[in-house]
Amino acid sequence: MTTFDLPTRARYLLAAELKPLQGQKFQPTGFPDVGAGVFKTPSNREFLAVESQQSVANRLESAIWDDAAQDLIEGARGLSYVKVVDENNSFLTASVLEAHRLNSAYIEKSTLGGRSFSDLLKDEIGYNVNRPFLRDQLVKVLAKYDVGCLLHGVFLESIAGVLRIPRALSGFIEAENVQRVQTGGVKNDRVQATKDEEAGQTASEGFGNVPFHRTEFVAQKIIAYFNLDLDQVRSYRLGKDIERLLFALSILKIQRFLARGLRLRTACDLESVGVTVHGGEQLPSVDDAEKALPELIAKAAKGAVFASPAVTTTTFAVDGAKKKAKK
Numbered sequence: 001m002t003t004f005d006l007p008t009r010a011r012y013l014l015a016a017e018l019k020p021l022q023g024q025k026f027q028p029t030g031f032p033d034v035g036a037g038v039f040k041t042p043s044n045r046e047f048l049a050v051e052s053q054q055s056v057a058n059r060l061e062s063a064i065w066d067d068a069a070q071d072l073i074e075g076a077r078g079l080s081y082v083k084v085v086d087e088n089n090s091f092l093t094a095s096v097l098e099a100h101r102l103n104s105a106y107i108e109k110s111t112l113g114g115r116s117f118s119d120l121l122k123d124e125i126g127y128n129v130n131r132p133f134l135r136d137q138l139v140k141v142l143a144k145y146d147v148g149c150l151l152h153g154v155f156l157e158s159i160a161g162v163l164r165i166p167r168a169l170s171g172f173i174e175a176e177n178v179q180r181v182q183t184g185g186v187k188n189d190r191v192q193a194t195k196d197e198e199a200g201q202t203a204s205e206g207f208g209n210v211p212f213h214r215t216e217f218v219a220q221k222i223i224a225y226f227n228l229d230l231d232q233v234r235s236y237r238l239g240k241d242i243e244r245l246l247f248a249l250s251i252l253k254i255q256r257f258l259a260r261g262l263r264l265r266t267a268c269d270l271e272s273v274g275v276t277v278h279g280g281e282q283l284p285s286v287d288d289a290e291k292a293l294p295e296l297i298a299k300a301a302k303g304a305v306f307a308s309p310a311v312t313t314t315t316f317a318v319d320g321a322k323k324k325a326k327k
Helices: 053-062 117-125 135-145 230-235 240-260 286-302 318-326
Strands: 011-020 035-040 046-051 081-085 091-094 169-187 210-229 263-265 268-277 311-315
Touching: 011 230, 011 240, 035 210, 046 053, 046 210, 053 169, 053 240, 117 135, 169 240, 210 230, 210 240, 230 240, 240 268, 240 286
Parallel strands: 081 311
Antiparallel strands: 011 210, 011 268, 035 046, 046 169, 081 091, 169 210, 263 268
16 A cells, blocks of 8 residues: 655656647636736747636645535545534535635634634634744644644634745646637527617626627646645654655646546636656655545544544634624
8 A cells, every 4th residue: 555655856747738638729717807827938939827826726726625514535534634513513515615714714713612713723823913923833733723724824824924935736738739719609588589778788887799809828738737846845843754654645636637636617627637756756646645645634633633523613603794884
């Protein structure tokens, strides 16, 4: 069985070649007021940002989440995270699903045992505005409540601007040597094709035929890049078993994302056609990670690295938040 000992180098780098699942063209992510992220290299080759680091981080988190069960997938259960419920004990969200993880408003403003969860974090971290913060203690608290923060980073700015951990696991997708495909269409109005603006029947109101244009792309290559900062993982000083756990968890997330998470948009459905590890070794499989994780999770639980139980359930008062907003 793969032991998931950390390689001795500073970074674990992967490159996965992708291609459209059907056809040739694909739609990249768009940015407000900017559009597609097209850029040129010094050699004048045109590249395209298909998916950003922020988006890939969120997709890697959701790769181990079971929407139907509202829990982690079976092979990852036992890992620490925060679940948020409402006053009626109905599921609202979880730190695994929130873009800012433990710094989500729904988590920091939730309560546990009658206390603000933000205050609980502050006390356990031992933050004192007049003293340097203790990074080792921050790391231990993050591992206790959401071990994913040690991979995907967190910034507890609501407590203090210094309480941050950068991403140890990051990824992005780029396309090489791209060309634009200009297409378009029309939204048809079956009742009244033309608009009567005097009667208030405008396109913004949904009346009339509305033509639109669309820009998609073809590319010579589409590459998903992943970077696990092994030196950062070692800097947590949580022991070899936690290092192995974080490595195995990273592999599980990457492999599941490549196998099941590449439908990025309706017009951007990709598949992986090969993965290369910088350094030449074989990339561990999903099965390798799933077989190793239960034992590593059990060791973390035995060593009291995670909260007990591992899933910390807090309450966010939805009705109370609405009442405050109305005042």
